[in-house]
Amino acid sequence: MSIKVHEFKKVVTSTVIIGMILLFIAFNLFLVFDHHYIRNELTVLNKMVDELGYEINDEMLENFQDLYRDELKKMNEITNDKTSKTYGDVGTFFEEVRNDYDLYNVYTHKELDHMNQIMIMEIYLDFIKDMDHEYASFDLLEFAETEISLYGLQGSAAETARSNYEKLGDRLNQLLDNGEHKNMFFIGQIYGMHSLLFKDIFRVVSFEIMILVVLITAYIMNYEFENKTPLMVYSTRRGRNIIWDKLLVAMGSGVIATTLILGITLIAYFCLFSYKGLWTVPISNYFNWEDVFPLISWWDMSFIQYLICSIVLTYICGILFTMITFILSIFTKNSYISFFAFGILFGLILLIPDIMPRSNNLIFLSGFTPFHLVLNPQIWFTGRGIFTIFKYYEITIVGVWGLLLFIGGKLSAKRFIKEDIH
Amino acid sequence: MLTIHNLSKNFGSFTALKDINLEFTNGVYGLLAPNGAGKTTLMKIITTLLYPSGGEVLYEGQDIFKRGEDYRELLGYLPQEFGYYKNYSPMQYLLYIAALKGLEGKVAKERAIELLKLVGLENVMNKKMKKFSGGMIQRVGIAQAMLNNPKILILDEPTAGLDPKERVRFRNLLTDLSREKIVILSTHIVSDVESIANEIIMIKDKEILYKDSMRNICNLIEGMVYETEVAFDEVSSFKQQYQSLSEKQEQGKMKIRFISKDDIPASTWKPVSPSLEDVFLNIYNDEILEGDNQ
Numbered sequence: 020m021s022i023k024v025h026e027f028k029k030v031v032t033s034t035v036i037i038g039m040i041l042l043f044i045a046f047n048l049f050l051v052f053d054h055h056y057i058r059n060e061l062t063v064l065n066k067m068v069d070e071l072g073y074e075i076n077d078e079m080l081e082n083f084q085d086l087y088r089d090e091l092k093k094m095n096e097i098t099n100d101k102t103s104k105t106y107g108d109v110g111t112f113f114e115e116v117r118n119d120y121d122l123y124n125v126y127t128h129k130e131l132d133h134m135n136q137i138m139i140m141e142i143y144l145d146f147i148k149d150m151d152h153e154y155a156s157f158d159l160l161e162f163a164e165t166e167i168s169l170y171g172l173q174g175s176a177a178e179t180a181r182s183n184y185e186k187l188g189d190r191l192n193q194l195l196d197n198g199e200h201k202n203m204f205f206i207g208q209i210y211g212m213h214s215l216l217f218k219d220i221f222r223v224v225s226f227e228i229m230i231l232v233v234l235i236t237a238y239i240m241n242y243e244f245e246n247k248t249p250l251m252v253y254s255t256r257r258g259r260n261i262i263w264d265k266l267l268v269a270m271g272s273g274v275i276a277t278t279l280i281l282g283i284t285l286i287a288y289f290c291l292f293s294y295k296g297l298w299t300v301p302i303s304n305y306f307n308w309e310d311v312f313p314l315i316s317w318w319d320m321s322f323i324q325y326l327i328c329s330i331v332l333t334y335i336c337g338i339l340f341t342m343i344t345f346i347l348s349i350f351t352k353n354s355y356i357s358f359f360a361f362g363i364l365f366g367l368i369l370l371i372p373d374i375m376p377r378s379n380n381l382i383f384l385s386g387f388t389p390f391h392l393v394l395n396p397q398i399w400f401t402g403r404g405i406f407t408i409f410k411y412y413e414i415t416i417v418g419v420w421g422l423l424l425f426i427g428g429k430l431s432a433k434r435f436i437k438e439d440i441h
Numbered sequence: 442m443l444t445i446h447n448l449s450k451n452f453g454s455f456t457a458l459k460d461i462n463l464e465f466t467n468g469v470y471g472l473l474a475p476n477g478a479g480k481t482t483l484m485k486i487i488t489t490l491l492y493p494s495g496g497e498v499l500y501e502g503q504d505i506f507k508r509g510e511d512y513r514e515l516l517g518y519l520p521q522e523f524g525y526y527k528n529y530s531p532m533q534y535l536l537y538i539a540a541l542k543g544l545e546g547k548v549a550k551e552r553a554i555e556l557l558k559l560v561g562l563e564n565v566m567n568k569k570m571k572k573f574s575g576g577m578i579q580r581v582g583i584a585q586a587m588l589n590n591p592k593i594l595i596l597d598e599p600t601a602g603l604d605p606k607e608r609v610r611f612r613n614l615l616t617d618l619s620r621e622k623i624v625i626l627s628t629h630i631v632s633d634v635e636s637i638a639n640e641i642i643m644i645k646d647k648e649i650l651y652k653d654s655m656r657n658i659c660n661l662i663e664g665m666v667y668e669t670e671v672a673f674d675e676v677s678s679f680k681q682q683y684q685s686l687s688e689k690q691e692q693g694k695m696k697i698r699f700i701s702k703d704d705i706p707a708s709t710w711k712p713v714s715p716s717l718e719d720v721f722l723n724i725y726n727d728e729i730l731e732g733d734n735q
Binding site for chain 1: 485488489490491492509510513514516518519520522523524525526527528536537538540541542543585589
C-alpha cells in the first residue's frame with residue numbers, strides 16, 4: 020500500500036473529521052430546507068419559461084401578456100361565479116381578500132393557488148414594465164461617490180474606486196446593449212435566490228470547508244509529533260519528504276470533503292428549488308437585482324457558468340487554506356496550535372484594511388486575500404463592494420496567493436528538511 | 442563502513458558532543474554511558490534526525506546527509522521513546538512503516554508476518570496495540586526496525602522498560618538478527634551489552650573515552666578490583682578510602698567489591714577479575730554520584 024493511502028487512512032479514521040463533515044452536511048440540509056416554503060411559488064417561473072422562454076423580447080412579452088389575460092379571464096369567471104365580481108388585476112383581488120378574510124372560504128385551495136400563480140405572473144409583468152426605467156434611473160457614478168464618501172476614501176484610493184466604478188459602468192452599458200438583463204429569473208427582491216444560494220449557502224459551505232481543510236491538514240501534518248513517532252517515521256527511507264505526501268493527501272482529502280459537503284448541499288438545493296429552463300439565463304439579469312445595486316457580472320455569464328465558476332473557486336480556496344495550514348504546521352508541530360494560529364491569522368488579515376490609510380491604494384491591496392474572498396461569495400465575479408470591485412479580483416487573489424503559498428511552502432519544506440527532529 | 446569524523450553537536454550554547462571520531466564495521470557495538478552523556482544525540486545524528494554542528498558522518502565514504510534516501514533505506518532504528526499508534530494493530534503499523542521504508546505491498550506483508558513471528562507476536566498481530574504491555578510494544582519496535590533488513594541497526598536503550606525475562610529474550614533475539622550488520626546498541630545497563638557486544642564505546646564529557654573490545658576495556662582496571670569483608674562499623678571509613686563497586690551483607694559483615702590502586706593489597710583482600718560494570722562504575726563514578734545526589 021502506498022504511503023499516500025496510509026496517510027489517507029489516518030484522515031478517514033478520524034472521528035472528529037468524519038463527525039464534522041456529517042454535522043456540516045446536516046446543518047446545510049437544514050439551511051436549504053428552511054426555505055422550502057417558497058418552493059411552490061418558484062415553480063410558476065419554470066412553467067412560464069417552459070411556455071414563453073426566458074428571453075424578454077417583444078414577441079415573448081406579447082405572448083406573456085396574452086397568457087396573463089387568459090389566466091385573468093379564467094379567474095374572473097370563477098370570481099364572477101362565486102361573488103358576482105370581476106377584477107382588473109389579481110392584486111386588487113388579493114387586496115380585497117386580505118381585507119375580508121371570509122372571502123378565503125369562498126374559494127377552494129386549488130382556486131386560490133391558481134390565483135396566486137396568476138398574481139406572480141402579474142408581478143413579473145410589473146417588474147418587466149419597470150425594468151428599463153430602473154436601469155435608466157440608476158446612476159452608477161453617483162452610487163460610487165456615495166460609497167467613497169461613506170468609507171471616507173480620499174486621494175489615490177478614491178481615484179481607484181472611481182476608476183473601477185467607471186469600468187463597471189462600461190460593463191453595465193455593455194450588458195444593457197447585449198440585453199443580458201432582459202431575461203426571466205426568480206424575483207430577487209422577493210425570493211432572494213441569488214443571496215440564498217451564493218451568500219447564505221456558499222458562504223456557510225466555504226467556512227465549513229475552511230474549517231475542515233485546516234483540521235485535516237493540521238491533523239495529518241502533526242500526526243507523528245502528537246503520537247511521538249517522528250523519530251521513526253523521519254528516519255525511514257521516505258524520511259522528511261513525507262510532508263509532500265501529506266500535503267497531497269491533505270489536498271485530496273480537502274477536495275473529497277468539499278465534494279461531499281458542496282455536492283450534497285447543492286443536490287438538496289436543486290432538488291428542492293427547480294432551475295429547470297433557467298440554467299442558461301444570464302446571471303446579470305434584471306431579476307437578480309435584489310437591493311440597491313444591480314447584479315453586474317464582469318463577463319457575460321449564464322447562471323450555470325456562474326455556478327461552476329463559484330464551485331471551482333470554492334475548491335481553489337480550500338486548496339489555498341490547505342497550503343496556509345501546511346506552512347503553519349511546519350512551524351507549530353501541533354494540530355491545536357496550527358488550528359488556532361490559522362484562526363488568529365484569519366482575524367488579523369481581516370483587520371488589516373481597517374488600519375490602512377484611506378487615502379492610499381494599499382487599502383485595496385490588503386483586501387486581496389482568500390480570507391476576504393470567502394466572506395462574500397455572492398459578489399464573486401461581479402462588480403460589487405467598493406473594496407472588491409476589481410474585474411480580476413478573484414483571479415488575482417488565486418494567482419498571487421497560489422504563487423506566494425507555493426514559494427512559501429517550498430521554503431518551509433526546505434527549512435523542515437534541514438531542521439533537527441528531536 | 443560507517444565513519445564519524447570530528448563530529449560535534451551543539452544545542453545553542455550547550456555542547457552535547459565534541460570531536461567524536463568513530464569507525465563501525467559489521468558487528469555489535471555497545472554504546473555505554475550514563476543518561477545524558479550524548480548517546481541519543483549521537484544516534485540521532487547517525488539516523489539523520491539531527492544535523493551535526495561540525496564534522497561529518499560517512500557511509501562507504503559518502504556523506505550520509507547527502508546520500509539521503511539511499512542511506513536511510515539501509516537504516517533500522519528503534520528510538521528510546523518509541524511512539525506507536527494506539528489504534529493500529531502491529532500488522533497495520535508494520536505495513537505503514539514498511540511503506541515508508543519503500544517495501545512493496547506483498548513483500549512488506551510477508552516480511553511483517555515473518556518478523557512478528559520472530560518477536561513472538563504472531564498471535565496478536567491483528568489486535569490493537571493500546572492493550573499491549575511495554576515489552577510487547579518494544580518487540581513491535583524491534584520488528585519495525587528490522588523490516589527492511591537494515592545494514593545499520595540503531596537501537597537506543599532497547600531494553601528500557603523490559604522485565605528481566607524480556608531482556609534476556611531481547612538479547613538472544615538481537616544475537617540472531619545482528620549477523621552481517623552494523624548494530625549500535627546504546628544503553629546505560631551494562632549487562633545488556635556485556636554478552637552480545639563485540640566492542641564497547643564509552644562516552645564521557647561529550648567525547649569518546651574508549652572504543653575497544655570488552656576484554657581490553659576490562660583490562661584497564663585489571664589487578665585493581667578486590668572483594669573483602671568489612672565489619673559494619675568500619676564500612677564508612679573503608680568506603681572513604683576505596684571506591685566501592687558493590688556491597689552485600691553476608692554472615693554479619695559487609696562484603697564489598699572495590700577498586701584499590703594500592704601497590705600492596707591487604708592480605709584479607711581477594712583479587713577478582715574486573716567486569717564491564719566495574720569499569721563503568723569506575724569511569725562514571727562522579728556522574729553516578731551526582732545522579733544519586735540529585
